[in-house]
Amino acid sequence: MTGSTATKAQPGAVPIVFQAGGGPCFGWFHAGSAPARGVGVVMCRPLGYEGLCAYQTYTQLAETLAAAGFDVVRFDYHGTGDSAGSDSDPGRVRAWIDSVRAAIDEVRRYGGVSRVALFGVRLGATLAAHAASELGGVESLVMWAPCATGRSLVRELRAANASRTSTLHDDIAPGDVEALGFLFTQETVKDLEALDCRTLTPAPAQRVLIIGRDDVPIEGPLPEKYRAMGMDTDYAVLPGYASMMVEPHEVVLEQSTLDFIKDWLLAAPQPETAGPAPARVETVYPAGYELEGVRETPITFGTTHALFGVLAEPAQLPDNNRHCDTAILMLNVGGNYRIGPNRIHVKIARSMAAAGYRAFRLDLTGIGDSHAGAAFCMDNLYAKDSSADVRAAIDCLAAKGCKNFYLMGICSGSYVAFQTALVEPRVAGQILMNSRLLEWRDDRAGESWQASMQIGYKSTDFYLRALLRPDVYRRLLLGEINVNGIAKRFKTIIEARLERAMNRLLGRSAEQEDEGVLGKMRKLSERGTDTLVISAAEDDGRDYLEFHLGRRGNRMKGSPNFRMLLVDDCDHTFSSEQSQQFVINAMLEHLRRRAAVQSIPPQPSSPAFA
C-alpha cells in the first residue's frame, strides 16, 4: 500500500497547516461528533521536554473532547514540533502567542464556531492566557499546572540546566539556557520573564478551571487573582500530572481527569447573545509546506492508512539530483513521537533535505499519531512487529520514486532499524545510534544482556578511566557510588565473555556467532547493506556493541560496508546542540563518502535474514 494525503491516521482528525510566527505551523483538527456543541477548543502545548511528555495526553484529550461534540485544534507553536522554525530564531515568545491566536482562527474556521475555549498545561496555559487576554472573547480557559509567571519557568529551566555536566554546554552563548534538550536564547529568556498571568488586563476568559499538580502542592496565586478579577474560577487538584510528565514510554493517562475537563467545559452556561458563527470551512488534507528550501508533507501510510509521518525533501527536485533517490527513515526512540527526543529528528530531517536527500520521520504503531493497534507500552520497545510498519513506510516512499532506503534509529529505534534491515532487502543502509540492544529474545527476557541493559549506567570504559581519578576512591568509601549496580554490569560482561570463550573451546563459536549480532551484521555487509554505528563514548550501549562487534567495531574490520564512530561529550539522546550538530555532520559526511565509493547499489533480489 502506498502513502496518501487523502485519508487520515486518526479517525476524525485531519492535519492542518496555517501561518503564524513567520512561517507554517503544523497541527491537527478533530471535528466534533454529533451533537455539536458549537464550541471550539484550542490545545496549547507545554514547551520543550514537557511538550514531548504531554503529547499522548493531548491527543487523548482531543479525542475525548471531540467525542463529546467539541471541535478541537491541537498544534505546534512556530519553532516547535513539526512547525517551521527553531529555538534559536528571534521573537520566540511573540511567535508562540501569535501561534495560539492563529490556532483560534483555525478552530473557528474549521469548526464553524464562534465560542472558543483554550486548554494548556504549564507554559501552554501561560501562553493561552496571554493570547486570550489580547484577543478577548474567550469563554473558558483550562490551566493545568500553569506557570503563573514566565519567570517561574525560567527558574526551573536554570535549575535543570545547572544540574547538567558543564562540558555539554561549553558552546552555548552567554545568557542562553539549554535545558532538558532545548535551547532558550537570552532574548527568549528575557521575553519569558516578562510573562505574568497575574496581571493580565483584561481578564483572559469568562470562566477558568485551574488544575493543581498532584505531585507538588502549589496552588499558586492565580485562583485568588482570577476570582478578584471577576472570573468564574474553579480550582482542583486532580490526578495525572505526575504520570504525564515522565519519559514518554512511561506515561500513564489519567482518563478521569480528562473526563473532568470535558465535563467542566460542557457545564459552560449557554451565552445569552452568542456572536454569529462563521461558515464552516471543509478541511483539506494539506499538500505540504515549504520552509527555507525544504518541503515537508504530512503522509499517512500502511494498509489502512493508520500510520503517520512527515516527509522532508528539497523544495525543488532537480532532475539531476540523485540524492533524492535516497530516503532516510527516522524511527521512534522509545515512546517519543516522530520529532524525536530534543526534536532531533526534525533537525536531522531538515538538514538532510537541505542537502538533497529525503527524510521521513514516522510514528510506529501506538506512538504519536499512528493509532493502529494497541497503545504504546514498554513491551513495544523491542517488538519485531514494528518492522511491518517500516516496510509499509518503504513501500510508501518507493511509490514516490525513492530507491535507496536508510534506516536511522537511536536506542530502541536502532533495534527496529537492525531487525528491519535483516528482513527487508530494500534497506540499503542503517545508521544505528547509541544502541543498547540489537536483538531481543523473549525466551531470554530475564537473562544476561537483555536484563542488564534495562538499567542505565555508563560504559565500562568510563568507569575504568574514572579509576584514575583520586576523588573516586573517596566517594567509593563514602558509599556514593552504586558499586553493586556497576559490579553487576561488569559481571554481565565478564560472564558473557567467559561463555563465548567456552563455546570457542567447544567449537560452538562459529555457529553461535552466525546467529548473533556479529554474524547478522556480517551478512548484511556481504549483502551490500551499509552500516554506520554512532555511539557516545560514555554510553553503556558501547559495551554491548563492542562485546559483539569488537572494540571500535574491529571484528567488522575489512568490511567496506561498516563504520563505527565514538563521540565524546554527549549523552544518550544527544541533548546538546553541539552533539546534535555532530550527528548531523557525521551522517552527511558518511552519505557523501558512501556515494563516492559506492559500487554496489541495493539489490532488490538480495536475500532477507530472518
Added chain:
Amino acid sequence: MKSTEQADTDIRAVLRDHGRLAQDIATLAPDADLYQAGMTSHASVNVMLALEGKFDVEFPDRMLKRSVFASVDAIRSALAELGAVADAQVAQA
C-alpha cells in the same frame, strides 16, 4: 526555622517523593552525590519546587546550580543560608 534533624528528615522525604533516585534515600550518606544516585535534571527541578513548598523559601537565581542540590548536606546548607534551617555550626558555638 527547623532544626537540623527535622530539616534532614524533610529533605529526605522530598528526595524520596521527587528525586526518582535509583537508590533508597535512607541508605545514602548526607554528603552522597544525588546525581550519581540517579537524580535526573527533570527530577532535580521537582525537588527544588518541593523543597520551596516544604520550607517556604525561594531559591534565588544564584543558588540555581548543581552544587546546591548535589547532596542532603548541600541542600541543608542552602536552606540554612535562606534562614529556613538552624545553622548547625552556629548552634554548636
